[in-house]
Amino acid sequence: MNNHVTVLEIDANALEHNLNYFKQKLEPSTKILAVVKAFGYGSDGVQVAQFLQDKVDYFAVAYTHEGIALREAKVKTPILVLHPQIQNLQTIVEYRLEPNLYNFKIFNAFLKLADEAPLMNYPIHIKFNTGLNRLGFWHNDLSIIISKLKETNHVKVQSLFSHLAASEDLEEKEFTINQLNNFAYIAKQFYKHLDYEPLLHILNTSGVVNYAKAQFDMVRIGIGLYGFGNDEKETAQLKNTHNLKSIISQIHLIEPGETVGYNRAFVAKKHSKTATIPVGHADGLSRKLGNKKGYVFINNQKAKIIGNVCMDMIMVDVTKIDCNEGDEVIVFNSQEMLKHIAEVSETIVYETLTAISQRVKKVLKR
Numbered sequence: 007m008n009n010h011v012t013v014l015e016i017d018a019n020a021l022e023h024n025l026n027y028f029k030q031k032l033e034p035s036t037k038i039l040a041v042v043k044a045f046g047y048g049s050d051g052v053q054v055a056q057f058l059q060d061k062v063d064y065f066a067v068a069y070t071h072e073g074i075a076l077r078e079a080k081v082k083t084p085i086l087v088l089h090p091q092i093q094n095l096q097t098i099v100e101y102r103l104e105p106n107l108y109n110f111k112i113f114n115a116f117l118k119l120a121d122e123a124p125l126m127n128y129p130i131h132i133k134f135n136t137g138l139n140r141l142g143f144w145h146n147d148l149s150i151i152i153s154k155l156k157e158t159n160h161v162k163v164q165s166l167f168s169h170l171a172a173s174e175d176l177e178e179k180e181f182t183i184n185q186l187n188n189f190a191y192i193a194k195q196f197y198k199h200l201d202y203e204p205l206l207h208i209l210n211t212s213g214v215v216n217y218a219k220a221q222f223d224m225v226r227i228g229i230g231l232y233g234f235g236n237d238e239k240e241t242a243q244l245k246n247t248h249n250l251k252s253i254i255s256q257i258h259l260i261e262p263g264e265t266v267g268y269n270r271a272f273v274a275k276k277h278s279k280t281a282t283i284p285v286g287h288a289d290g291l292s293r294k295l296g297n298k299k300g301y302v303f304i305n306n307q308k309a310k311i312i313g314n315v316c317m318d319m320i321m322v323d324v325t326k327i328d329c330n331e332g333d334e335v336i337v338f339n340s341q342e343m344l345k346h347i348a349e350v351s352e353t354i355v356y357e358t359l360t361a362i363s364q365r366v367k368k369v370l371k372r
């Protein structure tokens with residue numbers, strides 16, 4: 007049992023608000039796939055999925071074991087595994103997960119497994135590379151894929167999809183529109199040769215924000231569910247879902263000239279009061295936040311991190327704050343705080359969220 011006092015509260019109302027915000031941007035018929043990979047972007051993929059399961063059409067995870075965790079938690083919603091490996095295919099079927107087949111090696115392996123089992127109309131997804139050059143078939147693979155699919159009723163293509171390389175960057179609009187057109191062309195060829203019509207999807211969060219016309223049959227929302235739209239105006243419409251809280255373990259009164267933390271990085275210039283908080287880089291706080299770059303809130307006042315961030319702790323300056331050992335500490339509870347942490351950590355909010363480690367206790371708050 008995890009009884010760490012450093013707790014990430016996942017705000018269920020905020021998740022629902024964000025989901026509804028994206029729903030109202032879309033056609034009522036457009037399906038929603040909630041991306042819960044990487045522990046629900048550093049929260050708790052299982053708790054998030056249990057909360058969202060009757061509100062969305064699909065879930066996606068990156069890896070097979072992430073999907074298994076959802077199935078073991080009795081999540082019944084279809085689950086797309088975005089990045090399976092050949093070694094995982096048997097397990098994928100056992101847990102009724104739906105594989106993305108992105109190259110001939112894994113496509114052929116799955117068809118072989120489906121033939122041998124035999125499976126009937128097992129749901130698979132086929133990904134096309136339209137410019138990201140990460141995972142996916144090329145459009146000139148189309149004819150072989152189609153001819154193989156025509157020979158079997160052991161699998162059924164549930165969806166065709168692709169992924170945008172720069173959906174948040176309007177300076178890359180021309181490139182993105184080209185990706186969208188390529189995808190539409192591939193889908194058309196597919197529909198022409200197959201006697202059924204798989205779902206089509208290409209948009210992630212900022213795809214929905216910037217290219218909603220290309221919503222096709224489904225959209226894949228990740229970061230947006232967790233409160234960020236990769237755009238200030240959008241983010242303002244969303245609610246923060248990740249609230250990291252802790253408590254003060256100890257308060258020290260130190261004299262001028264004394265130092266705080268490893269390498270004696272903070273040197274007190276005057277009589278000071280410091281608070282030690284049980285959250286460190288092993289919980290996901292970057293060392294770049296040390297030495298007054300980062301801050302927390304204690305009793306509604308800003309307390310700067312002094313000295314280096316330790317593995318398990320930070321020390322903050324509370325000289326001017328009325329506080330006691332055991333008082334609550336807000337490490338972050340707003341989009342502004344998270345954006346600040348990401349900026350100081352020289353990264354993007356995606357990484358700040360997913361960095362929240364497994365040691366932190368996770369609680370979904372309704």
Ligand SMILES: *Cc1c(COP(=O)(O)O)cnc(C)c1O
Nearest residue numbers: 041169210211226227228229230
């Ligand atoms: C992670 C991921 C998403 C979600 O992207 P967001 O920008 O977080 O909405 C969608 N599709 C694929 C293929 C992904 O890997």
